[in-house]
Amino acid sequence: MAIEKATIVLYPSMGVGHLAPMVHLAKRFVQHGFSVTVAIADQTPNSSTNEAMSNLSMANPSISFHALPLVSFTPAENSHPLQVIYDTIREYNPKFLEFLTSLSTTTTIHAIVIDFFRTDAIGIARQLGIPVYVFFASGASILALSLHLPLHHATSKTSFKDMGNATVNFPGAPPIPASGVPETLLDRASEIYHTRIRNFTQLREVDGILVNSFEALEQKAVKALKEGLCLPGHTMPPVYCIGPLITVSQEKSLLEKNECLNWLDSQPKRSVIFLSFGSAGAFTAKQINEIAIGLEKSGQRFLWVVRSTDNPKKLCVSLPDPDLDSLLPEGFLSRTKERGMVVKSWAPQVEVLNHESIGGFVSHCGWNSTLEAMVAGMPIICWPLYAEQRLNKVILEEEIKVGVVMKGYNEELVSAEEVEEKARWLMESKEGQMLRERMVAVQKKAFQALAKDGSSEMVFTSFLRDLRIIKSTTRADQ
């Protein structure tokens, strides 16, 4: 009789930046002999998660994907877009329970790994007696800060937005100005602030937290997490840094040669700046115009992903392609056609970053983009836009020293002059070259962490060992 493989259920949040690293985690489990089902819950019309799911499922036949049935849910008007995501996620709990109950009749579910936005599903795993872990798709420093925030909330009465530029010091996280915390945490009178504090408090309840980072990258944060410094007086769940979980190279057969990769083939080595702002980063028409003027004046080669103009109410939605003729300065494309390329909406970022013609990256500092840049050894001009990206910028600029900030990112407009200056600085200056060298050193550390005897591989093995112990304890308790 064939021996049934133990099943792991992964439950990602909405958005490509959450789904893609979870699929990489799924691959790790498969490599270790588990069978994996990824449960998808997203009912956004034109959902970018669902679009990504169909691509990822085609590329990964060894992983099962299961879309939960739609729930009928109308978000409250004027809710913060992230609040809508939390509310939608909670509405899916009954469907997730039904799915797990049905799956349990055909296989043994060994563990559930939920995205950190899905902590409202912890109770379901507990109800079924299944160990539950969180996958934290950002870095260890942000995790340390998130775990500590509920304690800060309990002991302070002032909103971060009212603290001006006072420095906030949380164990394991870099010192940041109070205004630099994610926008959802600025105002303690807001609903989203309280939702997030509840979310961070629930993180304490899981059997462990898997983090998409590696120990050599964030040593201070890892120490604070291991020693429980960010959660004094409470029991810390074990934390496992198992990253970077990203695509290092695509299987050739799955990669259609994209037009921009062909164009890169014709460019000199290390000569092109890549500008890309994640799955949801979008600018106003005025800002796009300013970037174009700056790039043109800089004289540098560039590959630029332009998305439709700002639509802050819609996260996780595939937007229509931008109308470049109306967005870019007249004649821009023809004047720059020998040395620049504009791509509408989406480029194969990992392949681009690893192309030998690319020499620098202007990024919104999403954590996946940050790790991808590190693995490609690509220095970053930081232009944070939303979520925890301002914190990632501090880590890149001040802690690891592989990024330099685009001035004005936190004002109404980044000027064309600044874009021009930073593009030249990155590609032509000695300091820009030094930034690249530091990033190449980080790249080496990332590969060391991923090697067979590297820290992330060892930590993943120790996680599997702990998982087996927890599973047998859970069974014995029942």
Ligand code: UDP
């Ligand atoms: N991405 C891509 N092409 C694009 C824009 C984004 O492949 O044109 C990918 C990028 O490689 C990364 C993910 O989308 O893996 C974005 O995740 P990140 O955490 O950087 O930002 P988010 O979209 O979550 O803000």
